[in-house]
Amino acid sequence: MRIAPLVLSAGIFSLGMAAFPLYASQVSELDNKIQTKQAEFDAYVNGLEQIRSSIKQDKDELERLIKLNTTLEDKRKSALLDMDKQYERLVADPSLDISASIEAYQYALQAQSLNKAKVKAQKTLLASNQDKLANSKMTQFSMLNEIENLKERYNFARVERIKREFGQGGKMEVSQSIACGEDVTFKQCAEQGNDLAKKTASQMLTNKLFQNVTEQALVAKHRDTAAAGIKIVDEKVLESGFSGQGDYSVKMLVEMQGRLPQAQACRLLSLDYRYCGVNADVADMGDFKEVEFSSQQNEPGMYTLTVRSDQYNDEVFINGKSYGASRIDAMLPPGEYKITVKKPGFHPYNTSIKLSGAKTVRAELSRLVVNLTPGQKFTDRHSDGTASPAMVAIAGGRYKVGDLQGRGLGNEQAPNDVNIADTFAISQKEITVAEFEKFVNETGYQTSAEKGRGCAIYESGAPEYNANLSWRKPGFEQSKKSPVVCVTKDDAAAYGKWLSRNTGYQYRLPTESEWEVSARAGSRTDYWWGNNIGAGNANCGWCGSRWSNNSTSPTGSFKANKFGLYDTVGNVWEITEGSPAVVRGGSWNFAPSLARASSRLEISSSFASNYIGFRVVREQ
Structure with missing residues (x-):
């Protein structure tokens, strides 16, 4: 099959650009907030250095006062010893003037008392500044958390914006000609030509979406590993026919809608897959199934297996799968099953049964003596x-x-x-x-x-x-x-x-x-x-x-x-x-x-x- 050159009619293709200005505005607004909050955070961190400097000065001063207290205590003891000696001399000589020794002791005692008061006050000041630093660190952490939360909202907004950008639609008029082989019927040739026209239109819309995306430079790096989807909403053949040489030509108006499947937004923006609601291990395997929770439905032809135990808050396992605490009633197909009932502090109960009809298992657990064995x-x-x-x-x-x-x-x-x-x-x-x-x-x-x-x-x-x-x-x-x-x-x-x-x-x-x-x-x-x-x-x-x-x-x-x-x-x-x-x-x-x-x-x-x-x- 020979494919003739593609002709696109100018002025027909248009994109619905009004679908995402809100998200574009959100991204810009959040980016500005992040920059502002980061500047506030940096200034606050610098302020903490002043508190730390004060604490260091407080500690140095407290250490000095404590050392001084030792010196003053030695002076007080020396003055007291001298005064005691003077009193002994006074007993022998009542006319002796010992006022200087008394004054020296009183001065040493007052100096030591004053220094003790300073030590106490300095400890209070140090404790106050340390508490102030602890509270300031909480504020610092809170500010950091606010910045991180803004970044989270920013990335979610980026994902939503690019999904909206790739979710645009429009109409495109394409003209396509192909030459079909002799073994192809006219109907098959026409179908091939129409399909090719739609595929070409889809590719053109894909190219247009990649060109118009806001984060174009980043997205372009990952285009080969991510795919945007195009849905054909409607198609209308405007003109078609065969030439004398058997070539088929078609002019078609194709209405399309773009979409970005699950994890693709995160691939294109180099973001963690959680921003797209997809687990990373699933996304890496190429299975872009969104995270969801489901429950099993009972099917006909199954039997009820009931498990009871003599303990509360145990856990029942059937063939290694947890069914929660007993009593449990599981609907299972006939066959052989291994049942385990566990509870911390007790030996596990194990049994095997062959299920060929409704059956009840009653487990009795014996207490476990624990000596803190690693992993126990x-x-x-x-x-x-x-x-x-x-x-x-x-x-x-x-x-x-x-x-x-x-x-x-x-x-x-x-x-x-x-x-x-x-x-x-x-x-x-x-x-x-x-x-x-x-x-x-x-x-x-x-x-x-x-x-x-x-x-x-x-x-x-x-x-x-x-x-x-x-x-x-x-x-x-x-x-x-x-x-x-x-x-x-x-x-x-x-x-x-x-x-x-x-x-x-x-x-x-x-x-x-x-x-x-x-x-x-x-x-x-x-x-x-x-x-x-x-x-x-x-x-x-x-x-x-x-x-x-x-x-x-x-x-x-x-x-x-x-x-x-x-x-x-x-x-x-x-x-x-x-x-x-x-x-x-x-x-x-x-x-x-x-x-x-x-x-x-x-x-x-x-x-x-x-x-x-x-x-x-x-x-x-």
């Missing part, structure tokens, strides 16, 4: 027999921590090795509302927020206190399985002490090293699964879950890391032991870049907010 999952018991938080044991040893990828902030630790002396256990999930409520109900404990100024919320780029908020009412709906929030470091420590008394084991807050080792689960990447946050992997700002930027999520709503810990990325910042107080892991309303394993946020020990919670450690 267990649950201690309260004095009333109820379960305490589920734990997982982490082996002692040397671990790599810190900003291993080199993308950290100034307050993050440089890459280094830490030595964990002994095996310890850490709670698999953040302490929940239900677990904290049990503590409050049994002890009558009142949190700092309930006794003081309430709980801080993140608004307008900074934390603001609301006297009406507490862990019972944090400003959004919480379930019993949600992580408890609006608690201070002291509140968390009080819970740990109560848990220790109630179980007979030593519970406390994790150190920063213990927390990071547990969160990384052996990884050296920004997140335990890799360097990209992905879509729907965690509850953090702009992380693609239904809770992102709205509220906490029930603990365990996302996959556990390789050590079996849930929500070490996002949901709530988690309090660690140390001075100053430091929280780790990011939260539901902070940007993904601040939920990396090495990210740190220094806070005041009295700070409570609805984006901070905690988990606990149990010692060997």
Whole structure:
């Protein structure tokens, strides 16, 4: 088949340009906001240097005063010794004038007392400036989070803009001629000519869309690896016919609509696939199916397998697949099945059955004696027999921590090795509302927020206190399985002490090293699964879950890391032991870049907010 040259009729092709000015304006507006906020942030960081300089001067002055106190104490003792000797001489000679010795001692005593007062005042000033720095760092972090959130909105707006740009349509008039072979019928030749005209029109629209896109230079680099789709909306043959030599000519009016399938926008803009609602592993395989959740439907010809156990909050596995806690009723086809029932603190129950009709399996679990064997999952018991938080044991040893990828902030630790002396256990999930409520109900404990100024919320780029908020009412709906929030470091420590008394084991807050080792689960990447946050992997700002930027999520709503810990990325910042107080892991309303394993946020020990919670450690 010989293809004759293509002829396009001028003046017919047009694009609907009015579909996306809103998104173009949003991108520009967000870019300007980012630049403005970045300038404000840089100025604020420079201001922090003045506070740090003051703290250094305060420390130097305190050190000087403490050294001076030693000198003045020596002078006081010397003056006292001299005065005592003068009094001894006065006994032998009552006419002796010892007023000079008395005055010297009084002067030395006053000098020392005055210096002690200065030491006390200097300590108060240093503590005040250190607290001021801690609060300023929170403000700094809040400003940074605002910038990161703007960047998230900026990238989402860019994706929406390019999708709108590639979603334009128009009409094109094309003239096409082809020469068909002798073995092709007239009908087949005409169909081939018409198809070729439509394909050519589609290619011309594709070229036009790539030429008109806003980020043309960036998009052009990735054109070969991404594809824009063209849908033929309507077609109309205006003229057609065959020549004496058998050539077929057609003039056709083609109406088309462009579209950019799922991950293609992110490919063209070099963005993480989560901005397009697609998981990276799926996108890399070329399968651009959007992230979605679905449920299985029962099919006819299947049987009911019922599994019960003698324990609550267990987990039933059928052929390795989790079906949740018993009792479960699974609709399955006939065949052989392996059933496992697990619960922390108990030996797993295993059995195999052949399903040829409705069947019930009753599992009995025996208690497991736990000695903190690395990797062991267990649950201690309260004095009333109820379960305490589920734990997982982490082996002692040397671990790599810190900003291993080199993308950290100034307050993050440089890459280094830490030595964990002994095996310890850490709670698999953040302490929940239900677990904290049990503590409050049994002890009558009142949190700092309930006794003081309430709980801080993140608004307008900074934390603001609301006297009406507490862990019972944090400003959004919480379930019993949600992580408890609006608690201070002291509140968390009080819970740990109560848990220790109630179980007979030593519970406390994790150190920063213990927390990071547990969160990384052996990884050296920004997140335990890799360097990209992905879509729907965690509850953090702009992380693609239904809770992102709205509220906490029930603990365990996302996959556990390789050590079996849930929500070490996002949901709530988690309090660690140390001075100053430091929280780790990011939260539901902070940007993904601040939920990396090495990210740190220094806070005041009295700070409570609805984006901070905690988990606990149990010692060997």
